[in-house]
Amino acid sequence: MTKTSHKARRVRIASLLAGAAFALAPSVFGAAPVMAQAFTPNSEILQGLQSSVDDVPQVSAEALRGLAMAHMKYTGPPESRPPLAVQLDKLAQINVEIEFDLNSAMVKPASYRTLGSIADAMHNPVLLGYKFLVVGNTDATGTREYNMKLSQERADAVASALTSTFRVDPRRIQAVGLGEEALQDTRNPDAAINRRVQIFNVGRVGVLEPLQ
DSSP states (O other): OOOOOTTOOOBOOOOOOOSSSOOOOOGGGTOOOOOOOSOOOHHHHHHHHOSOOSSOOOOOHHHHHHHHHHHTTOOSOGGGSOOSOGGGGGSOEEEEOOOBOTTSOOBOGGGHHHHHHHHHHHHSTTTTTEEEEEEEEOOSSSOHHHHHHHHHHHHHHHHHIIIIISOOOGGGEEEEEOTTTTOSOTTSTTSGGGOEEEEEEEEEOOOOOOOO
């Protein structure tokens, strides 16, 4: 287990997602495997996302998606592939358990309680001036192309729920799927711990005019 960055106090909650591989802080991100937690309290989410993030690497969904696509050229076993984006380890982040229907991007109703807690944290004055990246990751079950597509659809579904159901300003959220390109446990690529959703605090959003 790697040493956690002083800028990134994280809540690490391994996801147990139904169906084909899904989910974000793999071993290359410095994540530590822990017991899964079905519901993530708002206080833990707020603590995980409010770390000092005023001096963070510039990370965007588009750039991260490009890195993931380029990473697919590495065809060796997962443990032999280079890290995808180690700069993510410097960001405040959380892992949450979000359940989906089998081979689907449909969020199960039981997960809306956790999504509500995430939204509450994002609406908190402490985090109101920040923007976030929703990242989906899978295990290595299925083809890499399929996993990439499914993880993007599920990341989009989480972002959509946060913005539509829980009224988080959509200008504060981006979504990206990494498929199996950022496994948390590269030695056990099909393990459930690799199927996870992460929320990253990627810095201040600046001044936003009210949405019409």
